[in-house]
Amino acid sequence: MVPSSYSPLHRMVTSQLETGHTMINARRIARRIGTLMLAAFLFYGIGSSLATTASAGALLTTGVAMMLLNSVAVVAIGALMLPILRLHAPAVAVGYLATRIFEGGFLAVGAIALLVGVSGANFLAYNIAMAGLGIGSLFFCVALYRSRLVPRFLAVWGFVGYASFAAGCFLELAGVAGAGLVSTVPGGLFEIFFAIWLIARGLGSTAAITVTARA
Template structure:
């Protein structure tokens, strides 16, 4: 294996680690913040949860992680399709920005809770602000997931056409991300709870794909080592 192949193999493994790291950071962060956002009274939930800011920081870290996935995938993908490579990078940046906006919206609960404790205005006013903050986080997340699902369908289509991963894995990703996007849209339309169910196929794909990349099984590692002038890019 030459130096270029070694570097591309390391990059692919790093992408795999980032896929798994994204689950860890956002998953743990969501658990730490959910005790506040799931409480009947958002403000009391935030005040009684000292780990709420820690969870929010972990969720913000996930935005850096998903951006890294798009950046590191770009060199391998661009040798097969400039459009898909650029689209997937844009998808990940879109996801990162929307998720960060949602977390910032949730973080505003801390300030609202402090103002409510001071009691300078009517309690109902602070309750309304808190509800808006939580709803803002929800909307940002669902729009980000809808975008991720749609953009990743094109990624998996490329993986299938170019045989960069086994056929079953590419088809799994295609179906999983399509269902994922539909679930997010249904949540936005008011069908509460369906988004979580529809997340399962795509979420499991990302876990398996991350492990697959970490194991060095993907042809993306060798594809990145092929000279660009020898590759036909649609």
């Protein structure tokens, strides 16, 4: 008699349970990424407003601390995306993590510069960080488009937004005042919408396949 643990019915049920668990894991990861993207947006937006307007004291320290939390969040985004994206585009997955580390590192340098009263260094660090994010995220959006992890219109929107972001930051570094601020609009709106999409809808079914392969 064949043990029940090896019966076709048992294998089918086990496979379905494992698939369901994998999809739940992929959905959980997507929600975490989306939540971190929104948190990073708030951390840096509120933190930089406090740090750049406060002369000294608790407000300045609070602002800088929030900016540093943003750096932690953006690196975590790259780390969480790594296992999902790796099987679709291994080099892009590693490159995206490196991009987020680059971004987080320079933004942290800028935050510390504000703490010690060197606002010009923060301006430089911010634009270098955002230019790097814009360039690195172009490959990320191409990978999203090809893998169909998200609807293709969203990947195209991201590509255009990040390209605009990078161009504006380079112009800002070249002395075109205000170019960086204007160029953040399409990219910033994409990141907010993308974050909400990940929280509400998650990633495509291929994300579950990726997590299965990594298990």
